[in-house]
Amino acid sequence: MKLLLFTFFLSISSLLIKAQTHLKIKVLPILNNEPIVLNDATKDDVIITNLKFYLSSFSLTQNNGEVYIEENSYHLIDLSKPETVNIAFPLIENKTLENLTFLLGIDSVTNVSGVMGGDLDPTKGMYWAWNSGYINFKIEGTKNSIPFEFHLGGYAAPYQTAQKIEVDLKESEEMVLYLDLSDFLNKIDINTNNKVMSPGKTSQELSILLATLFYAK
Amino acid sequence: MRNKKNEILTLLFFFLLIGTALNIPSSSYFIIKYPDYFPKPLYDFNKNPLTPEGVELGRHLFYDPILSKDSSISCSNCHLSYTAFTHVDHKLSHGINDSIGTRNSPSLINLAWSELFMWDGAVNHLDVQALAPISHPAEMGESIENVVVKLQSTKRYPMLFQQVFNDSIITGEKLLKVISQFELTLVSQNSKYDSVMRKETVFNNQEQRGYKVFQNNCNSCHTEPLFTSYQFKNNGLAIDSILNDVGRYRITNNPNDSLKFKIPTLRNIEFSYPYMHDGRFKSISEVLKHYEKGILYSSTLANELKTPIGLTHEEKVDLTAFLLTLTDRDFLFNSNFSYPKTNNIEITEGYK
Numbered sequence: 363m364k365l366l367l368f369t370f371f372l373s374i375s376s377l378l379i380k381a382q383t384h385l386k387i388k389v390l391p392i393l394n395n396e397p398i399v400l401n402d403a404t405k406d407d408v409i410i411t412n413l414k415f416y417l418s419s420f421s422l423t424q425n426n427g428e429v430y431i432e433e434n435s436y437h438l439i440d441l442s443k444p445e446t447v448n449i450a451f452p453l454i455e456n457k458t459l460e461n462l463t464f465l466l467g468i469d470s471v472t473n474v475s476g477v478m479g480g481d482l483d484p485t486k487g488m489y490w491a492w493n494s495g496y497i498n499f500k501i502e503g504t505k506n507s508i509p510f511e512f513h514l515g516g517y518a519a520p521y522q523t524a525q526k527i528e529v530d531l532k533e534s535e536e537m538v539l540y541l542d543l544s545d546f547l548n549k550i551d552i553n554t555n556n557k558v559m560s561p562g563k564t565s566q567e568l569s570i571l572l573a574t575l576f577y578a579k
Numbered sequence: 580m581r582n583k584k585n586e587i588l589t590l591l592f593f594f595l596l597i598g599t600a601l602n603i604p605s606s607s608y609f610i611i612k613y614p615d616y617f618p619k620p621l622y623d624f625n626k627n628p629l630t631p632e633g634v635e636l637g638r639h640l641f642y643d644p645i646l647s648k649d650s651s652i653s654c655s656n657c658h659l660s661y662t663a664f665t666h667v668d669h670k671l672s673h674g675i676n677d678s679i680g681t682r683n684s685p686s687l688i689n690l691a692w693s694e695l696f697m698w699d700g701a702v703n704h705l706d707v708q709a710l711a712p713i714s715h716p717a718e719m720g721e722s723i724e725n726v727v728v729k730l731q732s733t734k735r736y737p738m739l740f741q742q743v744f745n746d747s748i749i750t751g752e753k754l755l756k757v758i759s760q761f762e763l764t765l766v767s768q769n770s771k772y773d774s775v776m777r778k779e780t781v782f783n784n785q786e787q788r789g790y791k792v793f794q795n796n797c798n799s800c801h802t803e804p805l806f807t808s809y810q811f812k813n814n815g816l817a818i819d820s821i822l823n824d825v826g827r828y829r830i831t832n833n834p835n836d837s838l839k840f841k842i843p844t845l846r847n848i849e850f851s852y853p854y855m856h857d858g859r860f861k862s863i864s865e866v867l868k869h870y871e872k873g874i875l876y877s878s879t880l881a882n883e884l885k886t887p888i889g890l891t892h893e894e895k896v897d898l899t900a901f902l903l904t905l906t907d908r909d910f911l912f913n914s915n916f917s918y919p920k921t922n923n924i925e926i927t928e929g930y931k
Contacts, residue, residue, distance in 0.1 A: 476704040
């Protein structure tokens with residue numbers, strides 16, 4: 363009898379757990395078709411020493427039309443911290459994902475709302491102290507031995523940099539969100555353009571370019 | 580008369596006993612006290628509710644050189660309570676290793692009403708302001724990451740953060756919020772001007788005449804009752820060829836903002852010399868001479884100053900007499916604003 367009850371509860375609880383599965387997203391920055399490894403000098407002419415960026419304001423549309431909007435949706439992807447590349451969202455079972463939207467960077471309202479915690483805490487090294495605002499995207503390294511440093515951000519008109527990104531796909535539980543930086547590093551002439559450390563036109567142009575480099579599989 | 584302890588005027592705060600629906604361990608909140616002729620503060624207190632413990636902790640941090648790289652400089656080195664929280668006798672601020680900054684430290688008064696901070700508005704919220712001096716190589720030369728590590732490794736601070744947040748883990752967010760809490764209490768609202776506004780006293784004849792001169796010539800920018808409109812204007816100062824400071828232009832990249840600086844409050848102006856973003860004037864009379872004869876014409880010069888301000892000798896004397904009515908001794912000598920006397924958080928009678 364006891365055993366019966368136990369199995370009964372077990373099956374009920376597993377049903378409850380099943381009812382809400384998760385969509386797991388793995389963010390995977392790649393270069394020349396290979397996942398980027400920090401400080402890897404063995405491969406190309408490019409060595410990346412630091413890669414950090416914010417993905418925020420996630421919203422998921424499922425094929426039944428239901429939209430899930432994540433609250434406090436701020437994710438700092440930091441390649442030096444492997445756990446940060448995985449993001450999970452609740453998903454109703456048997457419904458697949460139609461569409462996913464998010465921002466590369468932090469929205470303007472958050473930028474003027476004072477100090478925040480968690481991934482937005484200023485100790486994360488993604489905040490400009492002398493021209494308030496979040497650094498949306500940070501990449502540092504060398505190309506052909508020439509050092510480069512791109513700190514992209516800015517929320518004020520006319521140089522807003524946060525980019526809305528939309529990916530369509532039929533996927534249910536796991537997906538990989540690629541960021542192919544090959545084009546980014548190829549299109550920039552590192553000899554003449556290797557340092558951006560403040561908001562402005564260049565910051566904006568490079569952010570627009572980055573937004574085109576995300577795709578999902 | 581000035582020292583009369585008046586209930587309405589008692590500086591700053593009173594306790595509100597609220598059943599703690601919010602997740603704040605303190606049993607009580609601080610409410611900033613300001614007169615009814617002040618506008619509403621811009622600061623969103625809901626996001627950082629002031630508590631007596633939080634304000635005290637912020638005060639400890641404001642006076643603690645641990646925030647600088649070599650533990651030599653605290654915020655109070657450049658912002659002294661007895662001079663309305665500015666750095667007297669220094670045109671440009673002095674930081675660690677005797678490095679000299681590029682600007683004069685402004686007074687810290689009525690910050691809850693300000694939208695943008697710094698002479699050029701580089702900082703968009705009070706909570707993130709402290710990041711600037713902490714990280715500036717010529718000011719405190721530190722990083723917020725390291726300050727948090729240093730504070731966490733002390734005996735004292737984890738305990739104090741525990742008292743405020745019910746959690747002894749220190750974060751950048753908590754650190755900055757309690758510094759703001761202290762700064763938000765720096766409200767000046769008890770000068771003679773305020774007593775006159777409250778109809779508790781009257782200006783003498785000279786002050787009254789000076790008040791008229793002020794309203795005609797200065798109030799459009801140094802707007803009552805806060806004595807600033809918090810806008811950015813070019814008030815006709817010649818650019819310093821060495822510092823080459825273009826003001827707001829650096830932030831907005833908009834040429835129309837060239838040479839514009841944040842209009843400073845004139846409250847406690849008697850004590851906050853030297854004046855202007857680079858501290859070029861030592862006295863009020865030098866400032867008045869500038870407005871009378873020194874205005875330099877340029878494309879971004881404020882409209883208000885395009886026609887010369889002509890002031891007779893008497894008018895200047897009267898105007899100065901009025902400006903001195905903005906001195907608030909309850910602010911300058913408030914014991915709740917000065918160096919904390921103990922290592923612990925003690926909620927003094929003065930707060931009640």
